[in-house]
Amino acid sequence: MSDLQIPTAVDLNNAANTLVNNIVRDDVLNMVPYQSARREQTQGNCWLNANEAGGNNALTIRLSNLNRYPDFQPNELIDAYSKYAKVDNNNILATRGADEGIEVLIRTFCRSNQDSIIICPPTYGMYAISAKTHGINVNTVALNDNLQLDVERLTDFAIGNNQQHSSVKLVFICSPNNPTGDVIERDDIIHVIEMFSSSALVVVDEAYIEFCPQLSVVNLLSRYPNLVILRTLSKAFALAGLRCGFTLANKAIINMMAKIIAPYPISNPVSAIASNALNEQLPVMLQRVEQVVSLRNEMTTFLDQQPWLIQRFESNTNYLLFKVENATSLFTFLSQQGVLIRNQSSQLNLNDCLRVSIGDANELQQFKDAIEQFNQQSQLNQNNQQVGN
Numbered sequence: 001m002s003d004l005q006i007p008t009a010v011d012l013n014n015a016a017n018t019l020v021n022n023i024v025r026d027d028v029l030n031m032v033p034y035q036s037a038r039r040e041q042t043q044g045n046c047w048l049n050a051n052e053a054g055g056n057n058a059l060t061i062r063l064s065n066l067n068r069y070p071d072f073q074p075n076e077l078i079d080a081y082s083k084y085a086k087v088d089n090n091n092i093l094a095t096r097g098a099d100e101g102i103e104v105l106i107r108t109f110c111r112s113n114q115d116s117i118i119i120c121p122p123t124y125g126m127y128a129i130s131a132k133t134h135g136i137n138v139n140t141v142a143l144n145d146n147l148q149l150d151v152e153r154l155t156d157f158a159i160g161n162n163q164q165h166s167s168v169k170l171v172f173i174c175s176p177n178n179p180t181g182d183v184i185e186r187d188d189i190i191h192v193i194e195m196f197s198s199s200a201l202v203v204v205d206e207a208y209i210e211f212c213p214q215l216s217v218v219n220l221l222s223r224y225p226n227l228v229i230l231r232t233l234s235k236a237f238a239l240a241g242l243r244c245g246f247t248l249a250n251k252a253i254i255n256m257m258a259k260i261i262a263p264y265p266i267s268n269p270v271s272a273i274a275s276n277a278l279n280e281q282l283p284v285m286l287q288r289v290e291q292v293v294s295l296r297n298e299m300t301t302f303l304d305q306q307p308w309l310i311q312r313f314e315s316n317t318n319y320l321l322f323k324v325e326n327a328t329s330l331f332t333f334l335s336q337q338g339v340l341i342r343n344q345s346s347q348l349n350l351n352d353c354l355r356v357s358i359g360d361a362n363e364l365q366q367f368k369d370a371i372e373q374f375n376q377q378s379q380l381n382q383n384n385q386q387v388g389n
């Protein structure tokens with residue numbers, strides 16, 4: 001070893017590239033990672049692209065216990081979520097964001113190169129990405145024209161499952177759905193849960209349920225053994241940077257997931273901050289939700305007045321999806337002004353659709369100002385064209 005020349009950095013990197021290309025899984029080599037808002041856009045001063053809350057949290061924590069490993073599932077945190085969600089402790093698994101809940105479900109229940117999941121797009125991207133990273137097949141049952149479940153096609157899959165023709169293990173339903181914003185009808189969800197009752201889990205992602213708590217399906221947990229609910233502190237609780245989410249399900253499901261998840265998923269500071277947010281700070285969240293709803297109504301009125309608006313989607317969340325004449329030109333103009341929103345045009349059936357998060361009043365004013373500028377410039381361009389003609 002000692003005679004060996006130390007390679008140049010370039011040689012080392014080339015050798016590593018060759019090695020990695022030779023040994024990495026073929027499907028990983030060609031995989032496109034999740035294009036999170038943070039990876040896609042990093043320059044800007046008005047962040048309305050990731051459905052985060054506008055204001056920050058004022059929280060203090062004790063940092064004197066960091067020499068110790070945390071509990072696998074910190075009691076104070078599980079107690080706090082149990083009290084908040086009115087679900088028994090045994091039916092809760094705390095995870096690093098709801099995203100980890102998705103991944104652990106897939107790793108726990110799906111066999112690589114054999115099993116599959118169902119997604120109902122346009123919807124949240126991580127279900128498919130997580131499945132693909134584990135070699136799990138993704139079946140697509142698109143939402144219908146009303147952005148509701150295609151129950152008939154789902155029934156075909158359920159029948160196939162019962163006849164052992166396919167092996168769907170997880171059906172992902174996002175309600176309220178990201179990025180469209182509306183809830184999935186409760187009767188349809190029940191129908192799907194029942195049709196897969198002996199063959200698959202139905203995972204209802206309630207990341208935005210705090211904005212319409214009366215529409216949660218959490219009270220179905222006591223009726224259906226194959227219902228799983230995903231929750232997060234990233235949206236209404238304004239703690240996206242904390243990375244804390246919850247899976248709610250029958251304890252048989254939770255116990256299996258607990259075999260797969262990392263041994264210490266929730267750090268001590270995360271547990272302390274999250275518990276505080278769920279106990280003493282709970283009224284702050286409720287107040288934030290009220291403010292978001294009122295700002296969303298303002299924003300709705302504003303969007304409805306725009307000459308280029310083609311459609312504005314109903315929302316039960318902290319974001320609005322809207323269809324415009326030319327999504328690329330508006331999106332590009334806004335990002336040049338430092339106002340970041342999300343272009344959803346690449347999603348199934350969402351051509352020329354943009355999604356804007358309901359931030360705080362300041363951020364929404366910046367958004368509105370930038371739109372006014374866009375309108376003025378479009379008007380100028382039009383006039384110039386007329387002069388040119």
Ligand SMILES: *Cc1c(COP(=O)(O)O)cnc(C)c1O
Nearest residue numbers: 097098099124178207232234245
């Ligand atoms: C934001 C979001 C998540 C992920 O939440 P984290 O807890 O931050 O991982 C999951 N599902 C949907 C629908 C989301 O919008």
